[in-house]
Amino acid sequence: DNLNPPNWAASTAYSVGNIVKPTTATGYWYKCTTAGTSGTTEPTWPTQRGQTVSDNTVVWTCISSEEPINTIYDYYKIISGGVERYLIVEWNGDFYKYDFSTNSFVKLYSRSTIESKKATWITYQNLAIRFAEGETPLKFDGTSFSNLGGNPPRAGLAVVYKDRIYAAGASPNYSTVYFSDISNPEAWNPNSQFDVNANDGDRINTLAVLGDSLLIFKENSIWEIQVDQQNIISFKRLFAQAVGTTSARSLINISNILYFFDRNGVWAIYQKYPELISTKVNPFIWAIQDPYSVVGWAWKNKLYLYVGNIQIDGRVFPNVVLVYDTQYNQWIFRTFANPVLSTVSFSKEDKTKSLYFSSLKGEIFEFDKGYLHGEEAIEVEYEVPILQPEDPTKRKLFKEILVRLKDSAKAKPSISVSIDSRDWIDLGEVDEIYKTFPISTRLGREEGKDLRIRIHEISPYEMNEIIQICIDWLPLKAVTTQK
Incomplete structure (x- = not known):
């Protein structure tokens, strides 16, 4: 289990991604970022994340055992006679899957980096494909990881729309949308791109499909495109002005109604235009400290939005989650024991569905159940x-x-x-x-x-x-x- 690493050993061959603990605890772990053979004497371990130390021909990089898990993703691979299911976790630059039979994390792929960005994962053509800003997109076929071919953009956002991948958020062209060839995630024509109001000083924050349209969210505007029967863009317009989103992870579709957060509140797109639905919880909206880290999810026809710590009238509410009942148009709030960085709904082998969150401390916990590790309590109010x-x-x-x-x-x-x-x-x-x-x-x-x-x-x-x-x-x- 890579999340319970062994102690360092002398004269031992290590591969990139191997993690060890020092024989005398320092409060940190160490990841092999240059493969080789360790020396006969244990090195003096650094105690600042990201610092390195040479150990004969091995290079170790200091990591935290409580490093945040920024991204989790559900991948279902269609195979002959069934489905393979993967709950994928990014941690300290590497990729793991959670094994429910042993209640442990199994490493899928090791990298020399220790950084784990807020990545976007999509499933297309039976592949799990990962986009992260500044990195070549990766594909996973259930067996191995490799770079996505066809010279795709090094973008941080992606969505599947009308049998193409649309991507955005590639430096320095933050107002440009790129798209792949039809039915081919590894064919990207350099001319297959368009700008979305490139001179407004605003970047694209996320992409979302609603009905027959692709919606492109900037922080202060929303744009819409549609395609014709030949899958060629035939329509592009400004969908809404002075409304957008600061947080890509706040967008949630419930019964074909798209909900999202921006600095002014929570909005719903029913048909043509966004409608503000959060006036009842304005004191919480106005007190949000980090509008870029709002995380949304849906559960039993309710919209949940993690909005961080909130202070109202001198009282501090930790890790607040705003809950909107879409059926009765009612709001309540809850508090959690820990922050929420990402969330995913996952169907297990027995067809039961559960909701999982990642946190700041390198842990995954299950909604309404507790933690997969440690069984720490969740606090609700x-x-x-x-x-x-x-x-x-x-x-x-x-x-x-x-x-x-x-x-x-x-x-x-x-x-x-x-x-x-x-x-x-x-x-x-x-x-x-x-x-x-x-x-x-x-x-x-x-x-x-x-x-x-x-x-x-x-x-x-x-x-x-x-x-x-x-x-x-x-x-x-x-x-x-x-x-």
């Missing part, structure tokens, strides 16, 4: 939409809350309430399948027009343990009459 029983203009007496957990619940969520947006009051843990919390004896000021509920849970297992919340309340007039 979200608010129920404001509850306004009957007439929202009239005051009520909120008496108690009944909370019901799943029968299989592993966590003990905690419940807080707020009446009329006053301070949050902690009611305690839900430590039984059915738990009743009296409100009147805890808050003192139990009268109000509306009620908010905040749910907080930490668990390495399945999240959303609560399946039902019941509120017992009385109109204030009825209370007065009883008195």
Whole structure:
């Protein structure tokens, strides 16, 4: 297992990509970036990532055991009688697959670099193809990696559209889109390219297919192209102005509706034009510190957007995920224990589908399950939409809350309430399948027009343990009459 490397050994032949630990721990690992044979005496190991040390004819480069995993990808290779499945992970410049039968990472390909960029992977002609800015695209056929032929652009973005590969993000032509020959990922005509408003000072940030159109996203504009029956570009227009995206990984298609993030909020393209859908969570949108690192995913018809640490009214929310229910047009937010760098939905051999994230610490974790390694807990916090029983203009007496957990619940969520947006009051843990919390004896000021509920849970297992919340309340007039 390359993620649990052996100790360094004297007079041993090492190949590029081999990783060792020093016999006396330094807090770092060391990757062979020049093949050779180690010396008879252990070298003095550097303790800064990227520094090198010579060891007889071997050159070692210092790496971190907690280096971020910037990219994970799902690749399905069609074979006779079935499908080969690969959950591909990029880490410290090398490529691994996750072996679910042994719960370990298996190295697929070693490189002399230790850098792992935010790459774009696509599957085309039964090949997994990787694009990363400034690098020759690579192809993987399920057995070996090699350079993609045909002199493709050294681009960082790619998408398959109408039986061609379209690529962008190649220095220095950041407003140029390149495209391959039809049905041939390894044939790139030098004249098969076009510019998208090259003089606007804005670069292409991502490409996306929606219906019959290819959408080209810059930071401050969106462009659309279509092709004719001969697969020749027949239509190009400015699709939207003053709207674009800062983060390629924020684009998510749910039921042929394309959602994306830009500095002004979260947008949805239903048919013709983008519509802003995030005004309800504007305080979070305005507090996003890094708009270039927003990561999106879809799960059970909900849109999820990881937006980083958020500070609102002096309170810091770590690793915030905004959740949009596309069916009910509702927003909530959750918090995770660790950042999210990339995400992928993967179908296993038993046909079950799971969602996987990569993090800053060289770990992969499974959504609503916990970590594949270490079983560290995922932290979740979200608010129920404001509850306004009957007439929202009239005051009520909120008496108690009944909370019901799943029968299989592993966590003990905690419940807080707020009446009329006053301070949050902690009611305690839900430590039984059915738990009743009296409100009147805890808050003192139990009268109000509306009620908010905040749910907080930490668990390495399945999240959303609560399946039902019941509120017992009385109109204030009825209370007065009883008195």
